[in-house]
Each structure stands twice: as C-alpha cells, then as structure tokens.
Amino acid sequence: MYWQKTVKEEINFRSVGLHSGRKVGMTIKPADADTGIVFVRRDVSDNNRIAADIQNVTDTTLATTLGVNGTRVHTVEHLLSAFRGLGIDNAIVEVDTFEVPIMDGSSQPFVHTLKSVGLKALKKPRRYLRVKKAVSVSEGESMASLEPASDFRITYKIDFPHPAVGTQTYHMVFSADSYDREISSARTFGFLRDVEYLQAKGLALGGSLQNAVVLDDEKVINKEGLRSPDEFVKHKILDAIGDLYLLGMPIIGHFTAYKSGHKLNTQLLKTLLACEDCWEIVSHSHTPARAHAREENVPDLKAAAAATT
DSSP states (O other): OOEEEEESSOEEEEEEOTTTOOEEEEEEEOOOTTOOEEEEETTOSSSOEEEOOGGGEEEOSSSOEEEETTEEEBOOHHHHHHHHHHTOOOEEEEESSSBOOOTTSSSHHHHHHHHHHOEEEEEEEOEEEEEOSOEEEEETTEEEEEEOOSSEEEEEEEEESSTTTEEEEEEEEOOHHHIIIIITTOOOEEEGGGHHHHHHTTOSTTOOTTTSEEEOSSSBOOTTOOSSTTHHHHHHHHHHHHHHGGGSSOEEEEEEEESOOHHHHHHHHHHHHHOGGGEEEEEEOOOTTTOOSOOSOOOSEEEOOOOOO
C-alpha cells in the first residue's frame, strides 16, 4: 500500500507573520492516520482546533484564512503546500498567535527542515480525489479549472503589466522532486506602490525584503534579485498547491489557471465537490517494484467507498 505519512518527531519554527508583523512560534507534531492537517491556536483556550478543510475557509484576501467558531489562523497556504510537496497527510500544527510564520516567503524552509526530521509511514492507505469530469470557475479575466488526468499536473499562466514580470507560463507534472527543486523556493511577491495601502488596512505589516520579492515601477529591488526568471508564476503554483490541499487529500487531475488566486482556487474546490459525479475517492496500491517516494504518476488505483470530505 501507499501509506499515509506524518512527521517522525515534533519540530519548531519561528518567524514573523507576513500580515500581522508579529513574531510567531509554531510547532509541528506527528499525528495518527486520518487526522489530516489540524491547526491549534495555543493562545486560545476554547474552540482552538481548526482542520485544514475547504469548508473552514473564511477569507482569501491576499492569503488563505481558516476559521471555526470565530477562531482563525491566517496565511496557511505555504505550509500546506510544503505538506503536499512532501506527501505529509497528517500533522498537528500549533501556533501561538493567529498566523503561520512567513519564513523567507517561500515553502523551502518548511520543506528542508521537515525533510531533515524525516517522515513516518502510517499503516493506512492514502486516499486521493480523482477528477472524473471537468469543472471550472472564472471571475473577469481570471479562471481556474480541473479536468481528468492520469496524474496530478499543473498549467499556470500569469500576466502582470510590469517590465520585470509580464506574461509567464509554467507547466509541471507533480512529483516531490520537482516540487522541491522547482517550486518550493519561489517567494511571495508584491509591489512597492501597494505597501502603504495594504498596511493602512492592517495587511503586509511583516513584509520585508527578507520574506518577499518587492518590485518598484521598473524592477525587482531585492539586492539578490530573483531565484529564477519565472519565480513569479512558480510562487502562484506554490500557493495553488497549498490551496488545493484543502481537499484533505491529493488530487489526480489537471489544474489549469490564468491569473487565479486564493479566492478562485478555493471556489474551484467547492464547485468540484458540489458536482458529485465529477469526482471519486480512490485508494492506492503498489507492487514492491513500483513503490517509490515520488508521485509523478499514480497507477494501480482502485475505487474506494466514496465519501465526501
């Protein structure tokens, strides 16, 4: 069987919150099979557990926010992206305030530290959501869709009227290796002209050149420059992978997006789930010769008892 996984031991992170500007302490702990990813607010005594579930999304303004009974945790997408990239199905994530730490603006610090700790296989098979019929959502020029495929793949296109960005397109067939190598290092980005407006609304208070790519009207102002010429579209893919993991399991399908963001990504998941004949839940089995750590393709899938997330 292709087993569910968790972290081998607990691990601590500390950094500022991108939007709050507060110092954030975070501890990731192992969890049992079928727990999923659960956030716990250590600074709240009651109703402090929030499952990483699409139904718990409360806001998508510049980040993905989850909430239950008035308790929220902000900016979860980079950590969820790292979990999906590494194939971590179950974990308890304790935070001492209302936001996940931003680290360097990418998921790479999470990925590399979690890899150094190692993963533990749990004796229960992983479930996948397989897309059977295409679904799509749109708003103005922006769109996002999911359609059937034999594996998980992403095609993403952005178009910013800025000389350092412009039109960028990237396609990938997902694997742990390609995620780590190509996607995890891509940092969040923003425009200097927007900073005062955002901060007046209480957003981006922790943003800096240490945790974001910042552009003036002509160029990237970070002294080190970009980590890759297409870092902008790769970060949008990083975000999307985290948002799509709010299904609570990996997707088998082709995700295509044009100028999408957290709002459309999460709307797409809700649209998919509402179309019950557009998807099915499947489990995965391997012969020993086929077992591997990566997920370029997902063969030998067998339909399991259908269950909504």
